[in-house]
Amino acid sequence: MPGGPLTIAGRAYGSRLIVGTGKYPSFEVMRAAHEASGAEMVTVAVRRVDLTRRSGESLLDHIDTRRITLLPNTAGCHSAEEAIRTARLGREAGLSALVKLEVIGDETTLFPDTEALLHATRALVKEGFTVLPYTSDDLVVARKLRDAGAAAIMPLGAPIGSGLGIRNLVNLRLLREAITDLPIIVDAGVGTASDAAVAMEMGCDAVLMNTAIAGAGDPAAMAAAMRKAVEAGRLAFEAGRIPRRLHASASSPPEGLI
Amino acid sequence: MIDVTVNGEACRLEEGATLSSLLALLRLEAARLAVERNRRVVPRNDYAGTLLEDGDRIEVVAFVGGG
Numbered sequence: 001m002p003g004g005p006l007t008i009a010g011r012a013y014g015s016r017l018i019v020g021t022g023k024y025p026s027f028e029v030m031r032a033a034h035e036a037s038g039a040e041m042v043t044v045a046v047r048r049v050d051l052t053r054r055s056g057e058s059l060l061d062h063i064d065t066r067r068i069t070l071l072p073n074t075a076g077c078h079s080a081e082e083a084i085r086t087a088r089l090g091r092e093a094g095l096s097a098l099v100k101l102e103v104i105g106d107e108t109t110l111f112p113d114t115e116a117l118l119h120a121t122r123a124l125v126k127e128g129f130t131v132l133p134y135t136s137d138d139l140v141v142a143r144k145l146r147d148a149g150a151a152a153i154m155p156l157g158a159p160i161g162s163g164l165g166i167r168n169l170v171n172l173r174l175l176r177e178a179i180t181d182l183p184i185i186v187d188a189g190v191g192t193a194s195d196a197a198v199a200m201e202m203g204c205d206a207v208l209m210n211t212a213i214a215g216a217g218d219p220a221a222m223a224a225a226m227r228k229a230v231e232a233g234r235l236a237f238e239a240g241r242i243p244r245r246l247h248a249s250a251s252s253p254p255e256g257l258i
Numbered sequence: 259m260i261d262v263t264v265n266g267e268a269c270r271l272e273e274g275a276t277l278s279s280l281l282a283l284l285r286l287e288a289a290r291l292a293v294e295r296n297r298r299v300v301p302r303n304d305y306a307g308t309l310l311e312d313g314d315r316i317e318v319v320a321f322v323g324g325g
Contacts, residue, residue, distance in 0.1 A: 020325035030323070045324025048265045048317065049291065051284055059321050060290055075324050088299045089319050092292035160325065210325025
């Protein structure tokens, strides 16, 4: 089926766009963007409750959890141990075994510590988690994550929040070629709609983004653009693009010219 | 009285305090939280039966916006 569903660990999602809940100017703006994106899965972070200064407003008041699946992350964790601990808390808070597993290895790029990521993936899969690891675009690491039981591979397109787009298309292609039995979800780096379309056109299964929408001048409009870009890119991939050629090939018949 | 730490802050409680009574004291809604006691997650059904002890380290977390 063209534009068919995204399947993660046996569950189908109608949208191939996964969005974040961070950095929005307000909950109202976030809700409108979520609506416009059509996303059926959103990421959330796990943090200490502020016991001294409670506003009363909760993020969950602004997410339609009947329609949208929560994907708790382990953002900000710098070791496998911290990430495992955070994942367990996320599971208890959200009553779901899904986790976007992040173990940060470098502060300025937020590149993943893939060794710790692999360790944490193995541990969490054993505990019954559905692990979606945020990783580099290295196919050797991706294969190890797959063998460790990851439910998808989530390579970065560029550093988190950078908006640089897909910096290494060749690596992503090689990754797609190497990993055919798991969804590949480009996570991080998208800046604008064409970046998302490029990822989808080359056969990635989904795109996850936060800043590109939340930080846009009009987040709801950008969310709508991303939705169209992801759909267009997927359709183009499934339709099968023409091969690139160096020389022209006329579209109108050469005969019958006056 | 017992002394516990909640999210890094010192907290003095009555003897016999449970996780449920602590959350009530903090006016937190259990349904939307996760709680760790001495680095172990406590399932929400066990809050009422979890008696706190002197020196316990409690973490109370919730979902916030993130990517």
